[in-house]
Amino acid sequence: MTLAHTDPRTCSPVLVGRGSQLSALTAAVAQQPSVVLVNGEAGIGKTRLLRELLRGLDSTPLRVLTGSCQPLREPFPYGAVLDALHTVGACLDRRALSPVAGVLRPLLPEIAHHLPDLPEFPEDPRHRRHQIFRAVREVLSVLGPTLLVVEDLHWADDGSRQLLRFLMSEPPPNLSVLVTYRREDTPGGMPLGSAYQPPAGVVSLLLELRPLEVEEVSELTAAILGVPAVPSDLAARLHERTAGIPFVLEETLRAMRDPVGGVSTDTCTARRLLDTIEVPALLRDAMAERLSRLPATGRRVAHAAAVLGVPASEELLAEVGAMSSERVRPAIIRALRAGVLYEVDDARYGFRHALAQQAVYDTLSGPERRRLHVRAFEALSGVDPAPLFQIAEHSRRAGMLDEWLRHGEAAADHAAEMGDSTTATRLYQRLLDETPHVSAVDRLAVKLGLVARHGMDQHDPCATLERLLGDVRLSLAARGEVRLNLGLLLIRQAGSLRRGLAEIQTAVEELRERPDLAMHGRTVLAQPFNSTWPLDCHLRWTRQVETFLGECDDEALRLSLLANHLSARLGVGDHTVLDELKLLPDNSPDVTTRRYLVRANTNLADACMLTGHFTLARRLLDKGMRLSVGAGVPFIVGTAQSTEARLDWYTGNWSGLRRRVTRLVEDYRELIPVAGELSLVLGCLAAVRGEWDAAERHLVHTGLRDPDNAFAPVFLGGFAALVRLHAVRDQVPAACAVADRGVRVLRDKGVWAWAGELAMPAVEVYCRAGRQGDAERLTEDLAAGLVGRTAPLATAALLACRAILAQHRQDRDAVELLHEARVAADDLSLVYYSALLSERIALTKLVGGEGCGAAELAAVADRFDAMGASVDAARCRKALRTGGTTSFSRRGRRSYGNSLSPREQEVAQLLRQGHTNREIAEFLFLSPRTVEQHVARILRKLGARTRADLVSPARR
CATH class of the missing domain: 1.25.40 (Serine Threonine Protein Phosphatase 5, Tetratricopeptide repeat)
Structure with a gap:
């Protein structure tokens, strides 16, 4: 086949391979509020897809605001979003705006006269940031239906990411937000800085743009060349050489032009060119060819733009290119017409793509690059405020x-x-x-x-x-x-x-x-949380710190040391620390001091959480998080979020907890102190839902396999969760083996204030295994270890251990002790543990023949169901059945017709949670065959075709 002589267009006249994505984008942004994230590698076609979308919106009332990010842009907070707002002045009525919008006056001088007067700025940078965020949201909310577009979010400053996250977490009813980014170039792989989950009621869409298939490469090639079709073997070869990346394909086709400007007329020549030229070289050659057609002034301005690396003004290009203002303007026009430069925004010029910029940069020789970098350095050194990052980069490249x-x-x-x-x-x-x-x-x-x-x-x-x-x-x-x-x-x-x-x-x-x-x-x-070191080792360091603090008159140094010292003492149950919290100031205008306060409050919150001072933990945690805004301490924020997650587990705030913790694990996977505690929470949540494999997988990451290199309060919690996991599955020997390991580490460590989770399940499995002596010894050691310590969680566990022992011995006061333990759990808001103790109380009454036992146990089962603890709920209902509470009429089993029987309701609930037949059989103590029969009847009665139809959306 012979192809006609063709001058390839700048890009394809038609959009190829993106029809479904364009339809999805159009539908999403047409609904407000909505959030759209478009991800794809360099050259994949994000900009082209966006251009087609905006072209289709021309006839709609949707107002489009665009901002973009640049790779060498100075870290100007919120710049990507503020750029998009500088043209909306004419659409604003200052009387209709909240006074808070006035904070944008110094940030958006172009529209300042359309904004309310500048309000008084609060001293706290956290409040200032929140004001700016609210102001941006206020301005956007009065513009009518609006689409905010931010391109190349992977190059954004942290402030822009935070502002966009704020807008996307609670967008105004009139707003659609669309961002494009390259995941591989995004810090941590997350365009917004942390995992993002769109709120309820907001239309959301995540588009992952993939390379084109062979057929689509063929279609795109034909469109660019202006021919009906291209040979299949040529299309396959092009696909192989370009990896199906549209931009690379376009540049490759341009590089295949013959000297007179057309593409070769015979496919053999085209294939030969593809065989001899590598794709990166083709891209550089294509740009070199465009440059060669420019006059010397055009090349100089293109070289200046490539060295600058960010969109630049006409004046800056002239200075770096050593050109007069009269010569630079026509040079820019020629470069624009040749497709070398593009007007990125109002009177600033750069490259359509980072690859194009690099290609032009690579055409420069070493001496030329250094000379231009020197000029860029000199030009930017006179700018106020100085673009420090760019100046530094130019001086480095200039040698x-x-x-x-x-x-x-x-x-x-x-x-x-x-x-x-x-x-x-x-x-x-x-x-x-x-x-x-x-x-x-x-x-x-x-x-x-x-x-x-x-x-x-x-x-x-x-x-x-x-x-x-x-x-x-x-x-x-x-x-x-x-x-x-x-x-x-x-x-x-x-x-x-x-x-x-x-x-x-x-x-x-x-x-x-x-x-x-x-x-x-x-x-x-001195921190007792680290490793398996005995407490005495840590106390030796603690005494040295106390001696130093007693003689230290440097208040900043004292505060820095107290941030660790107080939490170390409180973490082992030192009650005197509670009286020393007044040593910490509430706030400070100094960033360094505020960082100390963030660390002190979050560390103390963690110590309070571990020992059971939950109300104080929540208060300190909230204070620490407020102080962290603008302090630049992401690691400490991560530890605070893991503390909050575990605190929510303890106190029964389970709604949405698993989803939140899963996102946090992705954020902090490399930070073991944070990831370990988050894995513990995920393991506990999975265990109460009967997700055995997932629970064990999560618990492994708490440090169970290598306690010497893990954090003691976390791996002790992991041991406790694993004991409960084996116990609920009637794997008593395995539960005892895990309990033995955990108790041995606990005794070696010597911090009994952390026994709050492990002691109760360990005593229970020891009693079930006939190891009453071990249970009694553990209870006695716990009691002795808590003397003189303030540890409400471990104290409540001690009461529960004594009650379990009394129940095992069939003592008359067992129920009274259980009630006492449950009161202690309720006082601490230990919702799950209170339910476990209530189950024991109800079972004791049921076995003893008390009439209220069955009703109480049924109520406990409902409590477990409401929490999502399906395994525990099933165990309670099994006890009700085996306790003789099921009644049948003389006429035989009751017929429920098209309604679900109580047993079918239990099975249906587990089906909705996504459990398999095997898991349901294990939960309800039924045979798999019986479960199959129940499932078949449930599907028939509910009119469902498959079990997937019953699974709740949150579980899919």
């Missing part, structure tokens, strides 16, 4: 090492101050790798460790700090501080807790000349 060090460090410091720890960490690492100045190594190494401690990125900074400890450039004076920061990072990583503690111990010895830093290391070593 100006002194300037690179100065501006790179300034950019990293600025990012750290703004709470962007990821950017700061990467800059410090690069500076350490590249700076020749020995004098700067100490300073940069310390800054890297300090910033990394607050951030989410752990492994790369650890590797850099470990290399530095063997680097001759690092001074002895800085070595201890670097090692301390390394140890603090290691204790968060899987399998590295013991190694991290060892590094901290070594650092304490190296920091003899820095007692403040050495004492900070001691406060970490």
